[in-house]
Amino acid sequence: MRDLLYLLDQLSWISLIDIGLVALLFFGILYSLKGTPAVTLVRGLFILILLVLILSGPLRSLRAMRWLLERALPALLIAIPIIFQPELRRALERLGRVGLWLQRDPRGAPVDEVIEALVQACPRLAERRHGALIVLERTTGLQTYIDTGIRLDARVTPELLMTIFAPNTVLHDGAVIIRDGRVVAAGCILPLTTGWLGDPQLGLRHRAAIGITEVSDALAIVISEERGTISVALNGRMVRRLDARRLELVLRNFYSPPPEVAQTYRWLQELRELGRRAWVILFTIRGAGGKQ
Numbered sequence: 017m018r019d020l021l022y023l024l025d026q027l028s029w030i031s032l033i034d035i036g037l038v039a040l041l042f043f044g045i046l047y048s049l050k051g052t053p054a055v056t057l058v059r060g061l062f063i064l065i066l067l068v069l070i071l072s073g074p075l076r077s078l079r080a081m082r083w084l085l086e087r088a089l090p091a092l093l094i095a096i097p098i099i100f101q102p103e104l105r106r107a108l109e110r111l112g113r114v115g116l117w118l119q120r121d122p123r124g125a126p127v128d129e130v131i132e133a134l135v136q137a138c139p140r141l142a143e144r145r146h147g148a149l150i151v152l153e154r155t156t157g158l159q160t161y162i163d164t165g166i167r168l169d170a171r172v173t174p175e176l177l178m179t180i181f182a183p184n185t186v187l188h189d190g191a192v193i194i195r196d197g198r199v200v201a202a203g204c205i206l207p208l209t210t211g212w213l214g215d216p217q218l219g220l221r222h223r224a225a226i227g228i229t230e231v232s233d234a235l236a237i238v239i240s241e242e243r244g245t246i247s248v249a250l251n252g253r254m255v256r257r258l259d260a261r262r263l264e265l266v267l268r269n270f271y272s273p274p275p276e277v278a279q280t281y282r283w284l285q286e287l288r289e290l291g292r293r294a295w296v297i298l299f300t301i302r303g304a305g306g307k308q
């Protein structure tokens with residue numbers, strides 16, 4: 017107890033910040049791995065490191081074994097980024113997306129106006145069998161694809177969308193891209209997916225809708241000219257045959273904060289609670305030390 021109190025007395029603000037930062041780093045790593053298969057790997061890694069540390073004392077006299085253990089730890093450190101490459105990549109991607117989302121919050125755009133215009137225009141286009149492809153940009157910039165089309169800068173209205181996709185008009189071919197609640201371009205060429213669509217009758221329009229969502233976090237709405245159906249693609253997957261009500265639900269969901277952002281807020285709250293508890297424990301121990 018005395019040793020512990022002595023150590024606590026030596027603590028300075030800098031060392032507290034230092035300990036806090038290291039704890040924060042470990043907390044962040046463990047939190048981002050929570051619920052993934054990587055947790056089992058982390059557990060195995062911890063057990064291995066613990067064994068190496070425990071055995072390094074008693075095995076001091078066994079030179080060959082000591083040599084092996086001493087070299088095992090640095091090798092493990094090199095192995096970590098290789099073993100956890102997919103998890104590290106995903107974590108960095110998430111971090112980037114959270115930053116971009118907070119920076120360009122789509123809630124600032126006239127979201128209700130956009131949703132209303134789309135919910136009115138899409139069923140009407142489908143009814144008339146006017147093929148259409150509409151892409152809603154989120155955090156991944158779509159400038160490369162905007163540049164392939166005709167630049168516009170117009171409010172999103174049902175009338176504008178109906179006019180653009182009316183057959184035989186100059187702009188009806190290709191995709192409309194919506195950014196920050198405005199139609200920024202029409203007639204845009206999108207990347208095509210090469211995957212199997214599950215229906216051999218689906219052609220290039222549907223391939224382009226899935227293609228753009230494979231390379232970005234955008235949402236694409238497709239109205240089929242042949243079938244008169246409304247489909248939505250997101251994250252490389254497509255949901256088909258939506259009615260106006262389901263389309264509205266999907267759009268409202270799309271414009272609400274993504275799971276990464278909601279998770280970051282939760283994460284910050286848990287961190288604050290953890291910090292508060294750490295302070296209480298620290299002051300209780302210090303108080304006990306002062307009374308002795």
Ligand SMILES: Nc1ncnc2c1ncn2[C@@H]1O[C@H](COP(=O)(O)OP(=O)(O)OP(=O)(O)O)[C@@H](O)[C@H]1O
Nearest residue numbers: 147189190205206218219220221222224240241242
């Ligand atoms: N790379 C592309 N980017 C954007 N739009 C494209 C692209 N390729 C094709 N399109 C659009 O798709 C139209 C052709 O659609 P196609 O009939 O092949 O597709 P589909 O998926 O069967 O759709 P539909 O059911 O409407 O016929 C083109 O006229 C063009 O407007």
